[in-house]
Amino acid sequence: MEERGIRFVRLWFTDVLGSLKSVAIAPAEVEGAIAEGVGFDGSAIEGFARVFESDMVAHPDPSTYQVLPWRQAGRSTSRMFCDIRLPDGSPSFADPRFVLKRALEKAANLGFTFYIHPEIEFFLLSSLHPPVPLDQGGYFDHTTLGDGTDFRRDVITILEQMGISVEFSHHEAGPGQHEIDLRYADALTMADNIMTFRVVVREVAVSQNIQATFMPKPFSEHPGSGMHTHMSLFEGDTNVFYDAADQYNLSKTAKQFIAGLLHHAPEITAVTNQWVNSYKRLIGGAEAPSYACWGRANRSALVRVPQFTPGKMSSARIEYRAIDSAVNPYLAYAVLLNAGLKGIENEYPLPEETEDEVWRLTDRERKAIGIRELPRNLDEAIRIMDESELVAETLGEHVYEYFLRNKREEFAAYRQQVTPWELERHLGTL
Known part of the structure; x- marks a missing residue:
């Protein structure tokens, strides 16, 4: 110093x-x-x-x-x-950091280290009220986008000066929407890195006289901001999700971990998607998942198995796609880890892979193949969480009770609001 x-x-x-x-x-x-x-x-x-x-x-x-x-x-x-x-x-x-440490200790007692790689999306705005996107770029666009052209470069430079490695960055699908992917790290380090990342993004934005937001869905007509999270378990230097003999290169441990995520997904959604606004993003028809299923090339699935890099067993991983970038990463990674570990401990069977775009199926078709819907709003999510032993054990009594109470209050306040949509649709006709 x-x-x-x-x-x-x-x-x-x-x-x-x-x-x-x-x-x-x-x-x-x-x-x-x-x-x-x-x-x-x-x-x-x-x-x-x-x-x-x-x-x-x-x-x-x-x-x-x-x-x-x-x-x-x-x-x-x-x-x-x-x-x-x-x-x-x-x-x-x-302490949320202690909640995650407690989950990581459970994994360590089973011989596992939990590694994380998030894809963090956010919007840059020229105006906050009303929200106006900084640019009109689209997915992977490489054009002159005005004031935001050098934004990601400046953020990455600061992150790397702070010892936080970045893998990729690009313009996302929505106007003013960007994504920066952080390189793999253990879950506690990554949760700390995500908190630092948000500060850096906002500091750089303020320095350039623009606004940054991690709100999951600021625009009705544009995609929301998620934080797709790649996960793997290691025993020492060995990736236990990898199995060379399996057609998907997925080990039995990996399949049981996925099964745990799918089985417990509805009850952990209030933690991975904790805001009223989060559920405006989790609507069928976009890349944000609405149903608990898994697939490989299927980006409508809740859990995706990315293509394995030949000769690189450390790259075997799974991707959880519901989590949004406004989450508390300590709590979210704790419930995701414990849901997966529950699948390993109880040897949950992995359902059949889903190759269809799930939102195009009828309710009857989804029910027939055993695909459950994620909660449609925060109220439904906290009602399911209220019955969850897994979430209660993971968060601990104090955090669990406070979290539920706070979210009930948030949804109650939301229900009282009269929205512009209601006024436009009904005020002159009813």
């Missing part, structure tokens, strides 16, 4: 809904913060504590230390992610 002239160190953590929280300390306080933590009022943080049990302590994780490149010289700032604990040193069950 002395060599780089660091003036401030920001301690980062997230609330239950995935909003980033931060407190700045001076470099002279870092040693004490690492040894003893930094106390704060947990009752002021969404979902952390009630007033009479409010004292909490943020303990910085030194392995996450990085300089924030966008801060100017003379005001140089770095950051560390924190684990949240109670005053007696025990983990806070309200």
Whole structure:
């Protein structure tokens, strides 16, 4: 810190809904913060504590230390992610990072390391109210798109300066919509990286006098923003999803993991798609999935098995396509992991592959081949989650109860709103 002239160190953590929280300390306080933590009022943080049990302590994780490149010289700032604990040193069950750590520990006890590779979509806007796309580009367009031409390059440059590797970036299908894919990392590192990614995207946007949003579906007429997530399990250096003898190069473990995801998909959807707006994206007819099925080339499926790269067994993986980019990544990756592990532990059988575009089938045809629909809205999702032992065990009682309560309140507020669509359709005719 002395060599780089660091003036401030920001301690980062997230609330239950995935909003980033931060407190700045001076470099002279870092040693004490690492040894003893930094106390704060947990009752002021969404979902952390009630007033009479409010004292909490943020303990910085030194392995996450990085300089924030966008801060100017003379005001140089770095950051560390924190684990949240109670005053007696025990983990806070309200800490989303601890929820994911607990799921990863379960996987580790079975011999597995969980790796993640997300494709993160977002919109760039020239105006926020009303939302106006920054450009009129389309999928993979390489054209002069105005102010956003260098945006992705600038974001990637900062990410790489912070030790976050990027695999791909391109313009997405919607006007003003972009995608940046982060390189594989273990799930905890990746959840931290996603939180950092959102900050970087917004910081670069502000520096260019534009707006960035991770809202799942800001435009009715354009595709929504997802965060398709590629997943694999390793035992040491061995990818346990790979089997050279299988026609799909999928091991028994991989098939059971997929079966677990499909079986538990409806009950985890409230976590992977936690906003009222998330369900405007999960509508049939686009690449966002509406039904719990799997396939290889089928991009209407909830779980896709990407084509295996010959001679590269580490590339064997599966892709979960429902999750959106406004998610709390710590909670989402915890429920996805535990759903897959449940399939392995109980040896769930893998259903037949679905080759059809699922939304073109009739309800009777889908029922006949055993394909279940994902929840159609947040209310339906939380009702299913309310009955889920898997989600309750994964999140822990505190986070589980708070999450359900918060989402019920969100949907109740949404139900009271009169939308422009209703006014346009009915005001003059009813």
